[in-house]
Amino acid sequence: MVANAKSMGTQAARPRRPELPWWRKLWKEWAGRLGLTLAAAAIIIGYMGRDSRRLFAEQGLGYALGIVGSLLILTLLLYPLRKRYKILKILGNVRNWFQVHMILGVVGPLAVLYHANFSLGSVNSTAALVSMLLVAGSGLIGRFLYAKIHHGLYGRKKSLQELLSGVKLSTAETGGAAQFVPDLMKMVAEFDRQVLKPPKNIWHCMILPLRLMFQTRAGYRRIVRAVRQQLDAQAVASPVVAQHRDRLLKATARFVREHLRRVRQVAAFVAYDRLFALWHKVHLPFFYLLLLTAIVHVIAVHAYSI
Numbered sequence: 001m002v003a004n005a006k007s008m009g010t011q012a013a014r015p016r017r018p019e020l021p022w023w024r025k026l027w028k029e030w031a032g033r034l035g036l037t038l039a040a041a042a043i044i045i046g047y048m049g050r051d052s053r054r055l056f057a058e059q060g061l062g063y064a065l066g067i068v069g070s071l072l073i074l075t076l077l078l079y080p081l082r083k084r085y086k087i088l089k090i091l092g093n094v095r096n097w098f099q100v101h102m103i104l105g106v107v108g109p110l111a112v113l114y115h116a117n118f119s120l121g122s123v124n125s126t127a128a129l130v131s132m133l134l135v136a137g138s139g140l141i142g143r144f145l146y147a148k149i150h151h152g153l154y155g156r157k158k159s160l161q162e163l164l165s166g167v168k169l170s171t172a173e174t175g176g177a178a179q180f181v182p183d184l185m186k187m188v189a190e191f192d193r194q195v196l197k198p199p200k201n202i203w204h205c206m207i208l209p210l211r212l213m214f215q216t217r218a219g220y221r222r223i224v225r226a227v228r229q230q231l232d233a234q235a236v237a238s239p240v241v242a243q244h245r246d247r248l249l250k251a252t253a254r255f256v257r258e259h260l261r262r263v264r265q266v267a268a269f270v271a272y273d274r275l276f277a278l279w280h281k282v283h284l285p286f287f288y289l290l291l292l293t294a295i296v297h298v299i300a301v302h303a304y305s306i
């Protein structure tokens, strides 16, 4: 049973951070979504107006946008460099660079899209554009996975240990129901055993969040139904149970819901962690491909005008 795992030592209490003012909370919550919505609007407007706009990649504003976009993309590399090399500490906080990385990772490719006027050109420019879109798209997926295994987008990484400590099974949390429903802990432990089976492969990791959603709902219904039946059976023989039947059922349902939610969180964490590790392996080659195709593109257009 998970609850008895030795590894579930309690974490040392961390000092609490001061509460943020409401507007900072609102900004933290919505800034990313607002940015992505604006970027999506810029893409739609840019794509729809591509035939009516007089923007040329080889001259004027179109050319300038190509340079600006490329410089922004080069600048966003300061994040992985700052993260990797301690010597770059003078550049400031890694967190801030991560934020800059994500903003430039959207704005830079947008500038390049306008530079290309949302059209495919020669083979070399198409290759550079597609590679850039692959890296930026993969970056968005990475952001999603990153947030799932960290405390917020800019917080520290969660640990399995820490999450497991939250799923410790204790009869005290059942509001006394465990005493009258002898099977309760067994049923919950069985659910834990099923749900916490490590995913066999990456495909299992991908479908796990969806599977967990169904498994948790079905598990909750099954356990609460069984608890209700057992309490009703006990109530016939015991006036005490009959008197407290509703309270016991409510407390058990609350306990089961909360426990299953935490177990689901642990199982999802394992899957997201593996997916993120795989994502890193894919994102980096996409980036190297972008580097190569961008260099070929710049040489080709300047040396051979193709």
Ligand code: HEM
Pocket (backbone or CB within 6 Å): 073, 076, 077, 080, 083, 101, 102, 103, 104, 105, 106, 108, 109, 132, 135, 136, 137, 138, 139, 140, 142, 143, 146, 280, 283, 284, 287, 290
């Ligand atoms: C052309 C655009 C982009 C380029 C060239 C790029 C490049 C990179 C590189 C080289 C890394 C380091 C990979 C590694 O250490 O294994 C990285 C990490 C990352 N990028 Fe991007 N990226 C781009 C866009 C984006 C976007 C748009 C987002 C999200 C909004 C994003 C989110 C991330 C995340 C979450 C990481 C992992 C951070 C970590 O593990 O510390 N990237 N990116």
